[in-house]
Amino acid sequence: MNIKEILAYASVYLKDVSEIPNKESRILLAHLLGCDILWLITHEDTLVTCEKHYQKLLERRVNHEPIEYITSKVSFYGEDFFVDKRVLIPRPETELLVDLVALVGKEFQKPRIVEIGCGSGVISIMLAKLLPQATITAIDISHDALDVAYINAKALHVDQKIKFLQSDLLANFEQKKFDILVSNPPYIANDESLHVGLSYEPDLALFGGVIGDEILVRIIDAFLCTDAGILACEMGYDQREKIAQYLKKYGLVAEFYKDLAGLDRGFILKKEL
Numbered sequence: 520m521n522i523k524e525i526l527a528y529a530s531v532y533l534k535d536v537s538e539i540p541n542k543e544s545r546i547l548l549a550h551l552l553g554c555d556i557l558w559l560i561t562h563e564d565t566l567v568t569c570e571k572h573y574q575k576l577l578e579r580r581v582n583h584e585p586i587e588y589i590t591s592k593v594s595f596y597g598e599d600f601f602v603d604k605r606v607l608i609p610r611p612e613t614e615l616l617v618d619l620v621a622l623v624g625k626e627f628q629k630p631r632i633v634e635i636g637c638g639s640g641v642i643s644i645m646l647a648k649l650l651p652q653a654t655i656t657a658i659d660i661s662h663d664a665l666d667v668a669y670i671n672a673k674a675l676h677v678d679q680k681i682k683f684l685q686s687d688l689l690a691n692f693e694q695k696k697f698d699i700l701v702s703n704p705p706y707i708a709n710d711e712s713l714h715v716g717l718s719y720e721p722d723l724a725l726f727g728g729v730i731g732d733e734i735l736v737r738i739i740d741a742f743l744c745t746d747a748g749i750l751a752c753e754m755g756y757d758q759r760e761k762i763a764q765y766l767k768k769y770g771l772v773a774e775f776y777k778d779l780a781g782l783d784r785g786f787i788l789k790k791e792l
């Protein structure tokens with residue numbers, strides 16, 4: 520088969536599982552051949568002998584495995600990150616949280632930032648790049664996730680700028696003096712029925728408790744016990760009211776932000792120091 524023929528076959532094969540079967544067919548073939556998509560497009564008549572291996576990748580995709588796990592790669596904030604099943608696949612909306620923290624971080628000369636639940640490391644790594652004067656501690660409860668975050672920090676040359684720490688929230692983080700706490704925690708309810716594709720991602724990264732906002736609430740409590748003045752969190756689209764009510768008990772008011780789909784997606788909380 521030549522490239523044009525094998526891609527035509529793959530697009531039909533993927534059409535029930537993907538909304539963009541042409542694109543995914545190309546991504547998978549480029550990944551397998553170690554070339555870029557432009558090369559595929561300009562070499563449509565070239566014969567290939569990788570049908571069997573390609574078929575295996577297509578089958579994984581037909582079984583709803585996310586393409587990012589098949590290619591071990593995701594693009595976030597314009598950078599390529601390594602991902603595998605040890606970590607959540609970073610979502611585009613989390614770039615908004617990075618933007619928000621980068622903006623408030625610029626108000627400090629040398630912002631001291633702590634991230635809870637770093638997963639693949641995308642938030643801490645991008646903040647290290649956007650705020651070169653920042654000191655950053657990236658925390659995760661999962662050793663596996665920290666291993667992936669370290670791989671990414673090294674690949675993107677910020678491994679010297681970030682301390683990695685295994686901890687349940689801030690339990691093992693002794694230094695309570697810092698400026699900004701940031702988190703994209705698990706915030707889905709334990710019993711929520713999810714698309715089969717999400718079953719490939721770690722439960723620890725998805726599920727936040729019986730209601731879903733339990734870890735968010737624990738993060739707010741942990742934040743209130745520190746000297747940090749700013750907390751920025753991503754949250755579920757339906758959690759605004761609950762979080763606002765919870766903060767009201769402490770006389771606190773957060774600013775909520777929406778994602779590009781117009782859904783409530785997170786908040787920033789500033790406390791008087």
Ligand SMILES: C[S@@+](CC[C@H](N)C(=O)[O-])C[C@H]1O[C@@H](n2cnc3c(N)ncnc32)[C@H](O)[C@@H]1O
Pocket residue numbers: 606607608609610613635636637638639640641642658659660661664686687688703704705706723724725734
């Ligand atoms: C939704 S993922 C976010 C990953 C990454 N920050 C991102 O935005 O793509 C949540 C992360 O929180 C971690 N986590 C869950 N419970 C935690 C806890 N109690 N303490 C610290 N990290 C936790 C999970 O292991 C997971 O890596």
